[in-house]
Amino acid sequence: MKNVIIVVFVGFFSGIGGAFTYQQLFFAENNINTPTDFYLKPKKKKSDVKWAYNAYVENGYQEKKSYDKTFVGDDFAEASIKSTPSVVYIKTIAENEYSGSSWLELFFEGRTNQQVSSGSGVIYTRDGYIITNNHVIDNATQIEVMHNRRTYQAKVIGTDPSTDLAVLKIDDEELPSISVGNSRNLKVGEWVLAVGNPFNLNSTVTAGIVSAKGREINILQSKFPIESFIQTDAAINPGNSGGALVDRNGDLVGINTAILSRTGSYAGYGFAVPVDIVTKVADDIIEYGEVQKAFFGAEVVDINSEIADQLNTKELNGVVISYLQRYGAAEKSGLQKGDIILKIDQENVQSRSDFEELISYHSPGDVINVVYKRNNKLGTIKLELTNREGTTSLITRDVYMSERLGAELESVSKVESDLLGIDGGVKINKVNKGLIRRLGIEEGFVVTAINQYPVNSPKEVEEILTKIRGRVRVEGVNSKGVRGYYSFHF
Numbered sequence: 352m353k354n355v356i357i358v359v360f361v362g363f364f365s366g367i368g369g370a371f372t373y374q375q376l377f378f379a380e381n382n383i384n385t386p387t388d389f390y391l392k393p394k395k396k397k398s399d400v401k402w403a404y405n406a407y408v409e410n411g412y413q414e415k416k417s418y419d420k421t422f423v424g425d426d427f428a429e430a431s432i433k434s435t436p437s438v439v440y441i442k443t444i445a446e447n448e449y450s451g452s453s454w455l456e457l458f459f460e461g462r463t464n465q466q467v468s469s470g471s472g473v474i475y476t477r478d479g480y481i482i483t484n485n486h487v488i489d490n491a492t493q494i495e496v497m498h499n500r501r502t503y504q505a506k507v508i509g510t511d512p513s514t515d516l517a518v519l520k521i522d523d524e525e526l527p528s529i530s531v532g533n534s535r536n537l538k539v540g541e542w543v544l545a546v547g548n549p550f551n552l553n554s555t556v557t558a559g560i561v562s563a564k565g566r567e568i569n570i571l572q573s574k575f576p577i578e579s580f581i582q583t584d585a586a587i588n589p590g591n592s593g594g595a596l597v598d599r600n601g602d603l604v605g606i607n608t609a610i611l612s613r614t615g616s617y618a619g620y621g622f623a624v625p626v627d628i629v630t631k632v633a634d635d636i637i638e639y640g641e642v643q644k645a646f647f648g649a650e651v652v653d654i655n656s657e658i659a660d661q662l663n664t665k666e667l668n669g670v671v672i673s674y675l676q677r678y679g680a681a682e683k684s685g686l687q688k689g690d691i692i693l694k695i696d697q698e699n700v701q702s703r704s705d706f707e708e709l710i711s712y713h714s715p716g717d718v719i720n721v722v723y724k725r726n727n728k729l730g731t732i733k734l735e736l737t738n739r740e741g742t743t744s745l746i747t748r749d750v751y752m753s754e755r756l757g758a759e760l761e762s763v764s765k766v767e768s769d770l771l772g773i774d775g776g777v778k779i780n781k782v783n784k785g786l787i788r789r790l791g792i793e794e795g796f797v798v799t800a801i802n803q804y805p806v807n808s809p810k811e812v813e814e815i816l817t818k819i820r821g822r823v824r825v826e827g828v829n830s831k832g833v834r835g836y837y838s839f840h841f
Contacts, residue, residue: 430544431556433601437474437529438546438594439498440553441483441505441519442467443491471547471594472496472519473603475633477528479503479521482633483593484608485510488517490781496521497553509636513644514577514624514711515570515608518636529595532602534581534625537561545585545607545621547594559585559621565704566622570609575644575766579708580622581605587621596623605629628711635714641748645713645736646766648679651692653703662689664727669693670706676769678741684734686723693729694722710736716743739764750780751809755817757785760809763797771828773799775807786816792837795830 445466470487474480481496488494494505496519503521510517537543538561545557563582570578583596587610596605605623612618635642651670652658658671669691675682692700695709696719713719715738722731738746751760759781768775776799782788792798798806801815802824816823819841826836 427542427544427556427558427599430597430599430601431546434529434544434546434595434597434603435554435556436499436527438548438554439472439474439481439496440548441470441472441487441593442495442497443469443488444493444495445490446492469548469551469590470592471590471607473593473595473606474498474526474528475518476637477524477526479523479526480508480633480637481505481519481521482606482629483517483519484606485512485515485517487593488519494519498526509640509642511632511636511642513575513642514628514632516606516624516629516632518633529597530600530602531630532598532600532604532626534604534627537564537581537598537604537625539563542599543581543583543585543604544597544599544601545583545587545591545594545623546597547587547591547607549586549588549590551590555591557586559583562620564625565702565708567702567704568609568611568622575646577628577707577711579625579628579704579711580608581625583621583623584619585621586617588617589615591621603629625708628708631712639745639747641746643714643745644739645710645715645717646676646679646739646741647681647710647734647736648676648683649681649686650674651703651706654691662691664691664724666691666693666724666727669700669724670703674770676766679766679769680734680737684721684732686721686732686734687725689725691724692721693724694720696720715746739766741765751813753785753809753813755785756787756813757783758787760812762808771797771832773797773828775799775805776827777806777809777812790825790837790839792825793829796827797829798825798827800826 445468470483472481472483475482488507494507496503496505503523505519505521508518508520541561543559543561545559547555549555560583561581562584566580566582567578568580581596581604585596587607591607594607595603596607598604604626606629607621607623609622610617611620611622632642649672652673654667654669654671656667659665659667662671672681672686672688672690672692675686675688692706694700695706698709700706700709713736715736718733718735720731721734722729724730735743737743740746749762753760758779761778761780763773763776763778776797778797779787779792779794782792782794798812800806801812801819804815806812806815822838822840824836824838828834
């Protein structure tokens with residue numbers, strides 16, 4: 352037994368000695384500290400980063416191309432610290448009324464049930480203006496904003512369904528407003544952070560890169576949508592909507608709006624409204640209560656090989672005018688259907704989303720320079736943008752809430768009337784409990800006539816429907832532009 356113990360001890364110490372000798376003999380000249388040593392040591396100061404870089408080169412990694420200071424101490428902590436206090440949690444309550452479509456709902460007719468939802472918002476100004484998504488607060492009867500353990504009741508200042516943006520106001524004068532950056536100069540491949548409240552988890556930060564710009568994903572249901580999204584692979588989940596997309600400086604570059612997913616959770620694709628569009632929309636809503644949207648007076652489509660063949664051109668850049676509004680800005684300037692728009696104010700137009708984004712920066716009355724091609728010849732014109740009524744004056748939205756009908760009514764604009772091929776009418780925007788719901792008329796339907804009598808004002812519709820008796824026929828156009836009618840008997 353004594354001999355066995357001696358053999359074990361001798362073997363153990365011999366192994367240690369051999370390993371030490373092997374290391375000294377074979378690795379003395381090639382003993383290099385790997386970059387992993389520096390990954391594990393957080394370095395917050397620029398001097399620390401510089402020291403790490405010098406050590407990195409001195410230890411044998413001479414190629415500076417392989418050096419990325421992100422991995423040696425410069426992380427996203429400062430951007431997160433800077434932006435997180437400006438992102439709020441939004442809780443909404445919507446009261447849904449039973450529609451009476453089943454025997455159970457008929458039994459509970461007149462009662463409501465509450466639906467609670469949540470999202471995010473960004474503090475835009477110190478005095479309480481907050482930007483979020485329209486779909487976060489749409490149909491809400493009560494909106495609460497939570498920030499720094501305080502709860503505020505929020506008021507809706509205005510919404511813009513065409514960009515899915517909304518502006519709220521809370522009572523406070525000393526809020527940490529976010530620093531606004533620039534989305535036009537944002538490059539594909541740049542690092543960004545998504546800040547929000549996914550799954551009710553407050554102040555969550557995720558990192559990714561800008562995967563693409565100018566994405567059009569056809570999610571906005573507005574008649575004149577502006578879709579030119581920033582695509583990012585920073586994780587965005589339910590609850591992130593309305594939150595901030597910031598660059599590495601912590602400056603706002605977008606408002607997180609949508610994800611592309613079959614499950615409803617993050618699947619690698621997130622989309623944000625560019626901040627240059629956001630600021631134009633928010634500033635207009637705050638100042639005028641309505642977005643002063645500029646209209647070009649034409650619709651455009653992307654160019655493909657088939658369209659290029661039809662136009663007898665090899666040009667695949669730009670967009671083609673597919674529709675001209677009667678007496679609109681484009682027609683007045685001399686543009687024609689089939690013209691190829693190449694530039695707006697020296698900015699290249701590569702796609703329809705580019706075109707819509709460039710126009711969205713402007714207001715009615717602005718004059719833009721347009722470079723176009725017709726019959727393979729270049730031309731340049733000046734075009735004065737208009738509002739939805741075809742003028743250049745400030746415009747306010749005249750919405751009429753009819754308690755008797757239980758719906759929000761609005762006269763149709765000149766631009767929309769021309770697009771739908773009608774001479775006017777009244778749009779039904781929001782339907783609550785009341786006559787309109789009982790008649791089954793859907794939101795977005797434009798009433799053009801009642802019993803063949805043309806209507807153009809909300810009060811006309813209200814007066815006729817509340818007084819008429821007998822057989823009634825309501826004619827119009829639905830949100831998809833299809834003509835039809837509703838028939839019923841009072």
